[in-house]
Amino acid sequence: xxxxxxxxxxxxxxxxxxKKAFAVSTGIIVSVAVGAIVLAxxxxxxxxxxxxxxxxADEGIAFVSVILLFLGxxxxxxxxMEGVAEEKRSRVVEVVLGTMLxxxxxxxxxxxxxxxxxxxxxxxxxxxxxxxxxxDVFEVPMGTILGLASMVVWFLLxxxxxxxxxxxxxxxxxPHENVANGAFPINISxxxxxxxxxxxxxxxxxxxxxxxxxxxxSAPLTMPLRMIRRFAEPWEIGLSLGLTVVATYLLIRxxxxxxxxxxxxxxxxxxxxxxxxxxHVE
Amino acid sequence: xxxxxxxxxRFGDVVALDGCRFDVPRxxxxxxxxxxxxxxxxxxxxxxxxxxxDDGTVTWDERPIDREHRLRFGYMPEERGLYPRMTVxxxxxxxxxxxxxxxxxxxxxxxxxxxxxxxxxxxxxxVQDLSHGNQQRVQLAVALVHDPELLVLDEPFSGLDPVAAExxxxxxxxxxDRGAAVLFSSHQLDVVEDLCQDVAIIDNGxxxxxxxxxxxxxxxxxxxxxxxxxxxxxxxxxxxxxxxIRDRNGDRVTLEVSSDVDPARILAAAQSAxxxxxxxxxxxxxxxxxxxxxxx
Numbered sequence: 001x002x003x004x005x006x007x008x009x010x011x012x013x014x015x016x017x018x019k020k021a022f023a024v025s026t027g028i029i030v031s032v033a034v035g036a037i038v039l040a041x042x043x044x045x046x047x048x049x050x051x052x053x054x055x056x057a058d059e060g061i062a063f064v065s066v067i068l069l070f071l072g073x074x075x076x077x078x079x080x081m082e083g084v085a086e087e088k089r090s091r092v093v094e095v096v097l098g099t100m101l102x103x104x105x106x107x108x109x110x111x112x113x114x115x116x117x118x119x120x121x122x123x124x125x126x127x128x129x130x131x132x133x134x135x136d137v138f139e140v141p142m143g144t145i146l147g148l149a150s151m152v153v154w155f156l157l158x159x160x161x162x163x164x165x166x167x168x169x170x171x172x173x174x175p176h177e178n179v180a181n182g183a184f185p186i187n188i189s190x191x192x193x194x195x196x197x198x199x200x201x202x203x204x205x206x207x208x209x210x211x212x213x214x215x216x217x218s219a220p221l222t223m224p225l226r227m228i229r230r231f232a233e234p235w236e237i238g239l240s241l242g243l244t245v246v247a248t249y250l251l252i253r254x255x256x257x258x259x260x261x262x263x264x265x266x267x268x269x270x271x272x273x274x275x276x277x278x279x280h281v282e
Numbered sequence: 283x284x285x286x287x288x289x290x291x292r293f294g295d296v297v298a299l300d301g302c303r304f305d306v307p308r309x310x311x312x313x314x315x316x317x318x319x320x321x322x323x324x325x326x327x328x329x330x331x332x333x334x335x336d337d338g339t340v341t342w343d344e345r346p347i348d349r350e351h352r353l354r355f356g357y358m359p360e361e362r363g364l365y366p367r368m369t370v371x372x373x374x375x376x377x378x379x380x381x382x383x384x385x386x387x388x389x390x391x392x393x394x395x396x397x398x399x400x401x402x403x404x405x406x407x408x409v410q411d412l413s414h415g416n417q418q419r420v421q422l423a424v425a426l427v428h429d430p431e432l433l434v435l436d437e438p439f440s441g442l443d444p445v446a447a448e449x450x451x452x453x454x455x456x457x458x459d460r461g462a463a464v465l466f467s468s469h470q471l472d473v474v475e476d477l478c479q480d481v482a483i484i485d486n487g488x489x490x491x492x493x494x495x496x497x498x499x500x501x502x503x504x505x506x507x508x509x510x511x512x513x514x515x516x517x518x519x520x521x522x523x524x525x526x527i528r529d530r531n532g533d534r535v536t537l538e539v540s541s542d543v544d545p546a547r548i549l550a551a552a553q554s555a556x557x558x559x560x561x562x563x564x565x566x567x568x569x570x571x572x573x574x575x576x577x578x
Contacts, residue, residue, distance in 0.1 A: 001353060001382040009379055017367065091363030095424060098330040098357040099380045100349070264332055277334070 010108025158220025
């Protein structure tokens with residue numbers, strides 16, 4: 001049996017186990033967002049015609065996209081981390097690893113949860129933009145739509161980068177420990193660019209935002225914003241993408257090794273021990 | 283045939299395996315015995331690549347074990363584990379498919395097996411809602427669903443009531459009769475004695491004794507003599523030379539003697555006390571063999 005088939009089986013199990021929770025959360029988020037658009041439309045109807053210009057819409061959409069990316073990555077990351085920790089806690093992982101390598105299990109889990117998270121973001125974005133256009137709440141320039149499409153790319157990159165870290169962190173928590181403890185350092189590295197982006201972007205482009213949009217750990221949250229607002233030069237976009245792709249590849253390798261070293265060890269695992277243990281495997 | 287050869291593994295200063303070596307041929311059921319911490323679990327994990335060995339090889343039919351082999355093996359780890367929120371049927375089907383079965387045959391095999399294990403009424407129940415005993419049965423089903431060529435079970439009898447233990451024993455001997463190699467560890471020496479012809483005893487990461495249970499018992503330097511003298515009490519036994527009294531119970535006394543002692547001498551001593559209604563001169567049981575092997 002091929003490795004791909006094994007990974008697909010893991011993905012199928014993840015879909016089956018999580019489809020209800022994802023359907024419910026997507027349903028809630030989409031109805032809240034579309035509901036807000038409808039309310040906005042009712043409010044603007046009395047005064048006649050769209051009051052929000054394309055530039056203002058860009059600003060709002062850029063702002064919202066940062067929030068979406070941040071929440072999307074952090075929520076899917078938590079789901080992955082909790083899923084990994086649960087397999088370790090219930091000890092089912094030893095039975096599973098009798099049939100596959102640790103990295104196959106992690107890959108299947110991350111891919112399935114990532115696709116569901118992406119699906120949620122795409123559904124939300126598409127339904128919100130469609131509702132806004134249909135009800136004529138604000139104009140959405142084509143440039144923004146392209147920017148939104150690039151969000152999918154940035155979500156995938158940011159998600160791949162962070163999910164691997166969340167997976168490794170999930171494998172290292174002890175069975176009785178609160179999973180959130182292990183997530184803290186990762187959440188912080190997401191929260192910093194998020195805070196900078198939402199607090200400074202309304203004022204305009206600035207040097208901190210510019211630097212953060214080039215650094216791989218913060219680029220997925222800050223570069224889409226600079227792209228939608230048309231702050232970013234083409235070379236900046238290229239450089240940022242390139243750096244992030246390289247960093248993502250390296251971090252996936254690193255996290256895969258830490259996961260492998262930690263998942264079969266009982267109790268809380270230190271980074272150094274996870275790294276060393278994995279050095280012998282395969 | 284499964285062969286573990288020269289397995290060596292250290293965890294820091296702790297030596298878990300120290301040149302451990304034994305074979306499990308197809309159709310054989312091997313009882314793997316040893317005190318706690320002797321290296322049983324570590325040795326069994328090596329079959330599934332779950333331990334990075336410092337030295338030694340694990341082979342199946344003289345080939346190093348790879349992923350394709352492992353798909354034809356069944357494993358029940360010491361730490362039982364299932365997906366708590368998956369239903370019984372889905373769970374067993376999932377593991378069948380992970381071992382390379384297609385959906386239809388995994389489903390058919392899972393239903394048949396769960397039926398044999400008495401879980402027909404529980405197919406749609408979540409594992410977390412089952413009793414401990416039923417969870418154990420699901421765990422066994424997960425190890426068996428793909429009809430493995432090699433079964434590795436770490437303490438399969440621990441925590442089972444006598445009826446469940448009998449079912450487990452029946453299932454394992456059935457698989458061995460059908461040609462599977464079966465390796466299982468246990469602390470219940472009476473179960474092992476009833477169930478397997480062959481055992482391997484590990485201590486401090488080394489196999490200290492292995493072979494046919496009957497041969498190992500016969501090779502013991504001791505014999506057990508169990509005698510009942512009607513209304514004769516047990517005081518006569520104290521006068522038997524070169525014998526240690528192991529147990530007294532009413533008119534029954536159990537003596538331990540050297541294997542070269544002439545049983546007639548003991549019988550004569552017993553007859554001097556009264557009518558001998560029971561007399562057995564046998565090699566010691568597996569538990570004595572075990573204690574002598576690990577010297578604890």
